[in-house]
Amino acid sequence: MHFAFSDQQLEFRDAVRQVLAKECTTDDLRAAVDAPSARTPRWATLAELGVVGLTVPEAHGGFGLGLVDLVALVEEAGRVALPEPLVETTGLAAPLLAELAADGSDGEADPRVTGWLGGIAKGGVAAAVGDAGRPTAPIAGADGADLLLLVTDVSGRLELHGLDAGACPVTPVASLDPTRRLGAPAWEPSPATLLAYGPRVDAMVDRTADRAAVVVGAELLGLADAMITMTASYARDRQQFGKPIGSFQAVKHLVAGAQVLLEFARPVVYGAAWALDERAPDATRAASVAKAYASEAALEAARVALQVHGAIGYTWECDLHLFLKRSWALAESWGSAGDHRARLLSSLLDGR
Amino acid sequence: MDRPMDLHYSDAQEAFRAEARAWLAGHAPAPRSLPSLDTADGFEAHRAWEAEMYADRWSVVSWPEAFGGRGVGIIEWLVFEEEYWRAQAPLRVSQNGVFLLAPTMFEFGTDAQKARFLPPMASAAEIWCQGWSEPDAGSDLAGIRSRARRSDAEGGWVLSGQKTWASRGAFAEWCFGLFRTDPEAERHRGLTYFLIDMATPGVTVRPIPQIDGETGFAELFFEDVFVADDLVLGQVGHGWNVAMATAGSERGLSLRSPARYSRAADRLVDLYADRLAVDPARAARSADAVARAWMDAEAYRLNTLWTATRVLDGGSVGPEASANKIHWSETDLAIHRAALDLLGPEAELHGDGVDAPWLDGYLFALAGPIYAGTNEIQRNVVAERMLGLPRG
Ligand SMILES: Cc1cc2nc3c(=O)[nH]c(=O)nc-3n(C[C@H](O)[C@H](O)[C@H](O)COP(=O)(O)OP(=O)(O)OC[C@H]3O[C@@H](n4cnc5c(N)ncnc54)[C@H](O)[C@@H]3O)c2cc1C
Numbered sequence: 001m002h003f004a005f006s007d008q009q010l011e012f013r014d015a016v017r018q019v020l021a022k023e024c025t026t027d028d029l030r031a032a033v034d035a036p037s038a039r040t041p042r043w044a045t046l047a048e049l050g051v052v053g054l055t056v057p058e059a060h061g062g063f064g065l066g067l068v069d070l071v072a073l074v075e076e077a078g079r080v081a082l083p084e085p086l087v088e089t090t091g092l093a094a095p096l097l098a099e100l101a102a103d104g105s106d107g108e109a110d111p112r113v114t115g116w117l118g119g120i121a122k123g124g125v126a127a128a129v130g131d132a133g134r135p136t137a138p139i140a141g142a143d144g145a146d147l148l149l150l151v152t153d154v155s156g157r158l159e160l161h162g163l164d165a166g167a168c169p170v171t172p173v174a175s176l177d178p179t180r181r182l183g184a185p186a187w188e189p190s191p192a193t194l195l196a197y198g199p200r201v202d203a204m205v206d207r208t209a210d211r212a213a214v215v216v217g218a219e220l221l222g223l224a225d226a227m228i229t230m231t232a233s234y235a236r237d238r239q240q241f242g243k244p245i246g247s248f249q250a251v252k253h254l255v256a257g258a259q260v261l262l263e264f265a266r267p268v269v270y271g272a273a274w275a276l277d278e279r280a281p282d283a284t285r286a287a288s289v290a291k292a293y294a295s296e297a298a299l300e301a302a303r304v305a306l307q308v309h310g311a312i313g314y315t316w317e318c319d320l321h322l323f324l325k326r327s328w329a330l331a332e333s334w335g336s337a338g339d340h341r342a343r344l345l346s347s348l349l350d351g352r
Numbered sequence: 353m354d355r356p357m358d359l360h361y362s363d364a365q366e367a368f369r370a371e372a373r374a375w376l377a378g379h380a381p382a383p384r385s386l387p388s389l390d391t392a393d394g395f396e397a398h399r400a401w402e403a404e405m406y407a408d409r410w411s412v413v414s415w416p417e418a419f420g421g422r423g424v425g426i427i428e429w430l431v432f433e434e435e436y437w438r439a440q441a442p443l444r445v446s447q448n449g450v451f452l453l454a455p456t457m458f459e460f461g462t463d464a465q466k467a468r469f470l471p472p473m474a475s476a477a478e479i480w481c482q483g484w485s486e487p488d489a490g491s492d493l494a495g496i497r498s499r500a501r502r503s504d505a506e507g508g509w510v511l512s513g514q515k516t517w518a519s520r521g522a523f524a525e526w527c528f529g530l531f532r533t534d535p536e537a538e539r540h541r542g543l544t545y546f547l548i549d550m551a552t553p554g555v556t557v558r559p560i561p562q563i564d565g566e567t568g569f570a571e572l573f574f575e576d577v578f579v580a581d582d583l584v585l586g587q588v589g590h591g592w593n594v595a596m597a598t599a600g601s602e603r604g605l606s607l608r609s610p611a612r613y614s615r616a617a618d619r620l621v622d623l624y625a626d627r628l629a630v631d632p633a634r635a636a637r638s639a640d641a642v643a644r645a646w647m648d649a650e651a652y653r654l655n656t657l658w659t660a661t662r663v664l665d666g667g668s669v670g671p672e673a674s675a676n677k678i679h680w681s682e683t684d685l686a687i688h689r690a691a692l693d694l695l696g697p698e699a700e701l702h703g704d705g706v707d708a709p710w711l712d713g714y715l716f717a718l719a720g721p722i723y724a725g726t727n728e729i730q731r732n733v734v735a736e737r738m739l740g741l742p743r744g
Contacts, residue, residue: 001361001427003657004665007354068357232739247744249728252735259734260675264651267658274357289647341643348621348646349628 047123078222091215093127142183217294483529521570604673681720
């Protein structure tokens with residue numbers, strides 16, 4: 001039992017934090033809101049550092065690392081509300097493609113799959129992955145993605161398809177958070193797009209949903225931390241009645257409540273990442289606890305942050321809304337807190 | 353040495369678990385079979401149980417062997433607690449001593465104090481109560497007025513004043529108390545931490561029935577009670593620092609092990625499954641609350657392992673103990689509130705011949721946000737010391 005990140009993981013995390021603090025300021029975020037793009041110089045920097053290819057197997061040019069390594073970095077991405085699709089590409093697509101590449105049942109690994117993996121590691125491929133549970137919903141990051149991984153249900157049999165961006169038109173779908181780059185692809189499943197089918201796809205789809213819960217959870221941790229930090233700093237500076245508003249207990253207790261939720265959400269997300277890496281028997285439950293806890297923590301941080309900022313927090317000019325909007329969107333994606341509580345409870349009942 | 357994250361217990365830890373489980377299976381009284389520890393009979397029955405644990409070195413596993421423990425680490429202690437709660441073994445009548453005073457005594461006590469007090473604490477031959485709160489000083493602990501007057505002639509201190517809400521004070525043999533030794537000094541500086549024999553002339557105990565009617569705590573009156581110099585824990589005038597170490601144990605890792613809540617949360621899911629058959633509509637309305645409470649217990653378990661690892665790696669627990677206290681107390685309430693909602697109109701049934709573990713547990717849980725420093729005070733600590741907000 002040693003429930004902590006390794007020194008190496010912490011060093012890498014700190015290095016990424018420093019880079020993002022420079023390269024993903026709120027001015028940069030505003031630029032991304034005005035002109036979103038998946039392939040920015042910042043994305044190239046992250047690829048160079050090895051962040052984008054973190055979960056790509058070494059044989060395909062990546063680091064071959066797992067979710068424990070990744071969540072520490074995605075938390076940093078959340079802290080700056082990184083607009084690029086790190087969660088989708090490195091958290092979801094690469095592990096899924098790695099599973100396909102490792103699956104020897106078809107002999108040689110599929111050249112499309114190895115090509116995409118290599119592309120991700122170099123920073124040349126940004127991906128979007130559909131939520132099999134919501135097959136008709138718009139997909140985060142699909143607008144502007146190079147690769148789409150989509151699941152269809154053909155009379156009860158799941159199929160996994162992969163499409164190069166050029167191969168299908170994607171209609172942008174507006175989100176409150178424009179950096180989410182939601183898109184609705186117009187596509188028809190065909191033998192040319194088919195990557196895998198049958199029970200192994202069921203298992204892959206389930207694992208993808210669990211990974212999404214945990215990695216999105218990690219992004220929510222970073223967002224919550226950023227909002228609480230901004231709010232505490234504002235509460236120290238802003239004066240009313242001749243004192244900093246942070247000296248009023250009603251304000252203190254709001255911020256403290258959010259901080260307690262965040263403190264407890266962190267080990268829950270890290271532990272779930274470990275459980276998924278280990279393929280532990282309770283990994284799916286752990287993923288649900290992670291997403292539910294991280295969503296609640298971020299939603300509470302968002303509520304408190306807006307309330308404590310007062311009217312300035314309600315303006316376009318104040319940076320807060322960039323973090324609020326991402327949090328609200330992510331809290332509902334890949335299962336809300338309530339969805340995951342329901343999923344957990346039915347799993348607990350099954351075990352009885 | 354750069355260790356990767358690992359949430360498996362080691363083989364040695366699993367072997368320790370198996371040993372604890374086997375011992376408890378052979379010795380622990382049947383669940384809820386002892387009378388309440390807040391009655392005279394129950395107190396003695398619980399004392400006897402702890403003596404039995406002590407005889408086989410299971411009462412204080414993490415203490416050094418010299419004092420009756422097994423010298424195991426914090427993770428093994430958590431494993432032992434998991435087994436203890438799994439066996440539904442009795443509440444610990446010695447908890448004020450073993451979980452609160454002992455860590456402080458290991459940190460601040462002299463060798464003579466440790467040798468004198470720790471073994472009988474571990475065997476429950478001497479049970480401790482905590483004498484801090486006063487009628488006019490609860491949350492504002494530094495405002496206590498009970499005095500200790502210096503007596504150079506006798507080589508000690510003479511205590512006078514009143515303490516209140518001392519848990520298990522009605523039956524305890526010893527008390528760890530905070531008294532003002534220097535009325536001129538700044539509020540936090542003039543305090544001293546004393547170890548007091550409750551049989552000393554001048555100590556009067558008045559039991560106070562709690563919300564359930566039983567004498568869970570007591571008022572303590574001190575009239576010229578003599579306490580010798582070797583019964584000061586830490587330095588004279590440094591009682592506040594010593595007390596804050598105890599408070600850290602009370603709020604942090606020591607007092608409430610996660611197994612307590614994990615077991616209760618599992619029983620809550622059992623109850624939910626049962627009620628689903630009896631009253632599905634009511635059960636369905638509680639589903640979200642049941643899942644939430646289970647998650648709260650699981651989050652507490654993981655946070656404890658996270659914190660324990662930090663401590664093992666040389667870190668410390670600071671104001672996070674306050675966040676911890678808020679979480680465990682609210683988790684306990686959430687679990688029991690959900691259970692009562694599932695039981696619906698049956699929840700109020702109580703009294704002779706009715707076994708009402710959820711209602712008893714709820715009454716107990718209700719005190720959680722009050723004792724060990726109220727949750728409002730803990731929120732102040734989190735805001736001021738974790739987030740740097742100005743003192744109000
Ligand atoms: C079951 C139980 C067992 C106990 N056991 C012991 C024991 O063994 N030994 C012992 O010494 N004490 C014990 N206590 C006492 C406990 O420590 C006190 O009750 C606690 O510190 C609160 O003090 P108080 O009851 O005087 O409430 P008060 O301090 O009067 O507080 C009343 C309310 O005002 C709020 N409040 C007060 N000050 C502030 C502030 N600055 N900011 C915000 N809100 C504030 C409190 O949060 C609370 O809600 C026990 C209490 C209970 C319920």
